[in-house]
Amino acid sequence: MNETGRFIGVGVGPGDPELLTLKAVRLIRTADVICYLANRAGESQARHIARDALAESDKQQQYVPLLMPMSEDRTMANQVYDSATVEISTALTMGKSVVFLCEGDPLFFGSFAYMLERLNPERVGGHSICEVVPGISSVNAASAALQKPLTVLTESFSVVSGRHSLEQLTATLCNSDSVVIMKAGLSRPKILSALRQTDRINDAAYLEYIGRDNQRIETDVGQLADTAGPYFSLFVVTRSNRNTT
Amino acid sequence: MNETGRFIGVGVGPGDPELLTLKAVRLIRTADVICYLANRAGESQARHIARDALAESDKQQQYVPLLMPMSEDRTMANQVYDSATVEISTALTMGKSVVFLCEGDPLFFGSFAYMLERLNPERVGGHSICEVVPGISSVNAASAALQKPLTVLTESFSVVSGRHSLEQLTATLCNSDSVVIMKAGLSRPKILSALRQTDRINDAAYLEYIGRDNQRIETDVGQLADTAGPYFSLFVVTRSNRNTT
Numbered sequence: 108m109n110e111t112g113r114f115i116g117v118g119v120g121p122g123d124p125e126l127l128t129l130k131a132v133r134l135i136r137t138a139d140v141i142c143y144l145a146n147r148a149g150e151s152q153a154r155h156i157a158r159d160a161l162a163e164s165d166k167q168q169q170y171v172p173l174l175m176p177m178s179e180d181r182t183m184a185n186q187v188y189d190s191a192t193v194e195i196s197t198a199l200t201m202g203k204s205v206v207f208l209c210e211g212d213p214l215f216f217g218s219f220a221y222m223l224e225r226l227n228p229e230r231v232g233g234h235s236i237c238e239v240v241p242g243i244s245s246v247n248a249a250s251a252a253l254q255k256p257l258t259v260l261t262e263s264f265s266v267v268s269g270r271h272s273l274e275q276l277t278a279t280l281c282n283s284d285s286v287v288i289m290k291a292g293l294s295r296p297k298i299l300s301a302l303r304q305t306d307r308i309n310d311a312a313y314l315e316y317i318g319r320d321n322q323r324i325e326t327d328v329g330q331l332a333d334t335a336g337p338y339f340s341l342f343v344v345t346r347s348n349r350n351t352t
Numbered sequence: 353m354n355e356t357g358r359f360i361g362v363g364v365g366p367g368d369p370e371l372l373t374l375k376a377v378r379l380i381r382t383a384d385v386i387c388y389l390a391n392r393a394g395e396s397q398a399r400h401i402a403r404d405a406l407a408e409s410d411k412q413q414q415y416v417p418l419l420m421p422m423s424e425d426r427t428m429a430n431q432v433y434d435s436a437t438v439e440i441s442t443a444l445t446m447g448k449s450v451v452f453l454c455e456g457d458p459l460f461f462g463s464f465a466y467m468l469e470r471l472n473p474e475r476v477g478g479h480s481i482c483e484v485v486p487g488i489s490s491v492n493a494a495s496a497a498l499q500k501p502l503t504v505l506t507e508s509f510s511v512v513s514g515r516h517s518l519e520q521l522t523a524t525l526c527n528s529d530s531v532v533i534m535k536a537g538l539s540r541p542k543i544l545s546a547l548r549q550t551d552r553i554n555d556a557a558y559l560e561y562i563g564r565d566n567q568r569i570e571t572d573v574g575q576l577a578d579t580a581g582p583y584f585s586l587f588v589v590t591r592s593n594r595n596t597t
Contacts, residue, residue: 118492125375128365128488132374212492220501227499239496243373243486247363247457251484254472256465258511263520265510265528266503275508282527283510 111236112139112199114226115206116213118242119156122339123318126243127160134240135160138168139203142191144218145172152339153208171195171205185221192225199226199236212244216268216289246287248317249343252324255312257285259349269294276301280344288342296333298342310347315340356481357384357444359471360451361458363487364401367584368563371488372405379485380405383413384448387436389463390417397584398453416440416450430466437470444471444481457489461513461534491532493562494588497569500557502530504594514539521546525589533587541578543587555592560585 117134120126127135135141135157145151149172154161161168173191176183195205213219219239227237246266250257258264262284267276269290279286280301288298291313302308308328315323316339325331328342362379365371372380380386380402390396394417399406406413418436421428440450458464464484472482491511495502503509507529512521514535524531525546533543536558547553553573560568561584570576573587 120373123375125378126373126486128371128373129377130368130370133370212496214495214499214501215492216503217501220504223499223501237499239499241371241488241492241496243488244492247460247486247489250459251457251486254459254468254482254484256459256462256468258461259465261513261515261520263510263512263516263524265508267508268506270506271508275506279508 112201112203112205113236113238114195114199114222115204115238115240116209116219116223117206117240118209118212118244119153120243121211121245121248121317122152122156124156124159126248126318127157128240128242130240131157131242132160132163134204134206135208136164137166137204138164138206139166140169140171140195140198140205141208142171142173142195142205143208144175146177147174149174151208153210156210157208169198188221188225191222195222195226209242212242213239214241215244215246245289245317245339245341249287249314249341252314252317252322253312253343255343255345257287257343257345262346262349269298273297273301277305280305280307284346286342286344288344290338291336291340291342292338293335295331295336295340299328299331299333302328302342302344307344311342311344313340313342357446357448357450358481358483359440359444359467360449360483360485361454361464361468362451362485363454363457363489364398365488366456366490366493366562367397367401369401369404371493371563372402373485373487375485376402376487377405377408379449379451380453381409382411382449383409383451384411385414385416385440385443385450386453387416387418387440387450388453389420391422392419394419396453398455401455402453414443433466433470437467440467440471454487457487458484459486460489460491490534490562490584490586494532494559494586497559497562497567498557498588500588500590502532502588502590507591507594514543518542518546522550525550525552529591531587531589533589535583536581536585536587537583538580540576540581540585544573544576544578547573547587547589552589556587556589558585558587
């Protein structure tokens with residue numbers, strides 16, 4: 108082939124393989140190259156969520172795992188993104204379609220942004236060779252599991268992450284009616300402290316591994332241990348006395 | 353049938369029929385009763401988005417449109433929800449499965465919350481008869497269309513709507529790095545004013561009818577007329593000078 112291929116970020120949702128969109132399934136089945144983040148042992152949540160769609164492909168697909176170091180140091184992660192960019196660019200030049208599997212939604216608190224910024228400048232005839240297919244984010248999956256609206260009427264709504272400081276967390280909990288706190292794993296003690304300081308511990312629910320076999324929902328957040336939890340966990344904070352009429 | 357049926361809110365995404373999830377398609381195909389909001393002429397965006405899945409059903413499905421009055425007065429809308437609740441309860445008692453089609457995600461700025469609060473108290477053996485299937489929200493669809501991450505690293509992120517006051521809009525635009533402003537239609541003049549007052553007009557992009565044939569993306573928001581736009585429109589505001597490393 109002499110044409111230039113396409114680089115497509117595909118959201119695979121929070122964990123349930125049935126929460127892939129029809130578009131995600133079609134693009135995963137027909138891709139020439141499948142990329143995904145993996146740990147040093149080669150295990151990948153995104154690939155696991157997409158397993159049914161991958162199994163249905165009748166193509167000889169090339170897998171490109173991005174083996175991520177367990178480190179807070181961005182230097183090593185950037186090296187992984189840089190070297191994947193070289194490999195993906197080569198495939199694109201050969202006219203191949205490259206799908207990057209993303210947990211949840213590709214552009215919502217994910218790593219796909221780092222790949223997009225490296226590959227998006229490559230334009231053919233003024234057109235981007237990149238495409239993004241949105242996915243179900245854990246924010247929406249969490250409110251569905253809780254059967255609780257994120258906002259009603261003119262409530263305010265913010266999303267923060269465990270990476271934010273205690274001050275940022277308490278300010279957001281004071282200023283917003285509804286708050287989702289993503290990436291709660293390592294930061295659970297800090298988050299619990301912010302919820303207690305702002306007297307919102309009774310407004311909060313805690314969720315782990317939404318839509319997977321080991322899903323856990325804790326609506327009595329005061330019972331949670333003040334220790335780190337798993338990476339795939341979040342808090343949903345909503346006013347307990349809501350006026351919906 | 354003698355068992356109690358299930359009431360399922362199903363998100364159908366922002367407009368592209370291919371952005372339905374596999375789970376949404378399965379539940380729509382197999383439902384006994386299909387509910388959706390419609391205007392006085394019987395037209396329904398949610399039903400239109402789900403048209404392929406509905407056409408594939410081999411069941412004799414009963415359609416229950418909720419004909420919504422064009423009015424800011426909540427009284428008439430509440431009457432529509434109340435009378436639909438009676439009809440749906442009857443179907444559930446007969447053991448039927450009832451799917452409520454929701455644009456975007458059922459619990460994110462939608463009307464499904466009003467049905468859920470009416471039907472959720474009905475519990476069988478302590479278990480809710482309600483279920484919620486998340487959908488792609490217009491927030492995620494918008495960032496995908498723009499190919500722009502909603503947040504990078506520790507940026508803060510808020511979602512507000514055109515229903516908020518000018519003061520709430522300007523406060524949020526000052527305090528949050530990224531802001532999505534939903535339901536921008538009638539409130540466009542107020543929103544443009546808030547963007548100018550906070551000097552964030554150049555951080556903003558405007559989108560209409562995402563994923564539909566008449567999709568419009570305006571990245572030069574200063575060009576927008578100071579008049580009302582269509583209901584299905586929103587603004588995405590992100591810092592123009594982002595540090596992603």
